[in-house]
Amino acid sequence: MEELFEQGEALKGVRILDITRIILGPWASTLLAELGAEVVHVEIPGAGDLLIRAVGPQGQFPRNISPGMMCASANKYYLAVDLHKPEGLDLIKRLAASSDIIMENFKPGTFDKWGIGYRQLRELNAGIVYLSMQGFGNWGSLATRPSYDAYAQGITGLAEITGFPDAMGVKSSAWIGDFLSGTVAAFYTMAALYHRKRTGKGQFIDLSQAEVLLRCMDWTWLYGFLKKKRRERFGNRDMAVVPSCIVRVEDGFVALAGFSEAEFEGLCLAMNRPDLLVYKPIEQRLVEAETIYEAIETWARTRKTGEIRELGERHGFAVAQVMNVKDLHQSPHFNQRHSIWKFDDPLWGDLCYPMALHLADTPGRIRWSMRPVGFDNEYVLRKMVGCSAAEVAALYENGVVGRWNEQMAFTKPPVGWDGQQGLLFRE
Incomplete structure (x- = not known):
């Protein structure tokens, strides 16, 4: 696998400012980070993205790792900024000015109110590709509703057609609404980036999680339209492809x-x-x-x-x-293809990920996994924003940037961390 790291990266030189939460947004940026994009993931100091960092089966966080977050977190730089402070918003603007892509999934209108919406940021960077990911888009009667994976599976009818005929509809155990929508979001982003390459113009992308799931409802949608009937549930049988x-x-x-x-x-x-x-x-x-x-x-x-x-x-x-997962870990086929990516993370030690980005000349790769809250503050502020050491110290002193919460295991480094391991910037 070592020779893979000697090959080029498809998205090397592309910078993404990722101000997203939970899974939908982070998954989109993770796919691009695995292809070489430089991704800065922004969280709040202390708890970070609590709604995903705190996700662990039965509340288990081995080695202080958040299993929920780790699946959508590779290869990113972690910056913790208080966006309720003017100085924090100024940092976002400075990063946006040198970024190719902005990703956010806050309630519609929030970033406009804070002065970092698409209309404001394109004045700083005319070529910016701005991806806004919402449950129901940025406008419409449902636009202000929050959305989670189960909610999206329910309101789009996906759960209604899943399961057995004599039982209730079933939600997919995997967060398919998040992962599928995040994958489509990455695809749309690449289309907009290609358009910019041809025209020099950035654009706004309004992605709706619900609409992505609607688009993927195979023959169900047209069947309902033509026959005026609901699709029945057939359990483990496919009635359109037999057997x-x-x-x-x-x-x-x-x-x-x-x-x-x-x-x-x-x-x-x-x-x-x-x-x-x-x-x-x-x-x-x-x-x-x-x-x-x-x-x-x-x-x-x-x-x-x-x-x-x-x-x-x-x-x-x-x-x-x-x-089952144990079978997959031991699968000769997937291991031969490096689809089961086993590696020694610089911070967390031995880890294992699935990998599907097999480009012949620019293959995807995982360089590191999730990081603690604010772990890469100095690297981002000094190397990307251009702050001096004195400016960085002032940002910490004024609470504009910060780090993890020592009382929350899923926000901080592993037990026994030496204070240096894994850091990318040192004086």
């Missing part, structure tokens, strides 16, 4: 699919059910989905994962074990 399902086996669960005619024929042969070949045409299988799924579930129930996987390889249909 494609998750079924119980003797030792767990497997995901199984045989949509092409050749794959379906192979599945029928593996099950010793040649009678099902009358449903070989794709359109016929859609009509007889119930019969096909019942046959698959009955057959699979008395077989082990390994047997079904071997049959899939022999007969040419798709099958995979439903994996």
Whole structure:
């Protein structure tokens, strides 16, 4: 993996001022940071972004690490600034003047009121790409409502179509509303940056988390429009791609699919059910989905994962074990591809991340993980803003910038930190 760090970075030289909270915004900037963008993540002194730093299963924060925050925090510089002070807002303006991208997800109108909205900052930097991420956008009857992942999954209907027919709708356990919307936000940002390269003009991006989820509702949206019917819940069965399902086996669960005619024929042969070949045409299988799924579930129930996987390889249909995190950590395939990124973080020690940015010449990479609140204050203020040592001291003295709260484990360095390890700037 060492040779990977000798390759170039796709977004080297792009500076992002990230003033976002929770997951949606930080995830967008993390994707770009993993591709080499220089990202300054702004929090308040003391507690930092409490709504994500305080997220840990059952309140567990091993090594003072916030599991919730760590998944959306790589490669950033952490600056803690009080935005309620004029001097703090002045620091933001000075950083914005030399940045390519601004990201924020505060309540609509907040940054305009503080004097750091798009209209004000474009006067300082005409090429700025300003990404505003909200639950429901910057205008409209729902614009001022707060949004969280579960809220977004509910109000867009995603939870209503997820789950089993005889049960309530189900929220995805992963924060899909945040991660999917953050990924789309990064994509929109790159489109705006490319437009700036051609025209020299920055622009405002109004991203709505709810609208991203609406856009990703597969055939549900058009079906409801044309048929005037709600989509039913089908549990682990896909009724538009047949067969494609998750079924119980003797030792767990497997995901199984045989949509092409050749794959379906192979599945029928593996099950010793040649009678099902009358449903070989794709359109016929859609009509007889119930019969096909019942046959698959009955057959699979008395077989082990390994047997079904071997049959899939022999007969040419798709099958995979439903994996847990331990399985994934040990996966030969994902480890061979460096999709399971194991590294020695300069502050936290051994860590592990998933990684999917495999660009041949400019691959994504993780240089470090999350940092304590205000950990990189000196580096950002001295190297990026251009403050003198005396100015930095005055900013601390006046409470404009600060560091972590010693009483909050998830805001501070690991136990036993030597006061120097991991720091990027030293006098």
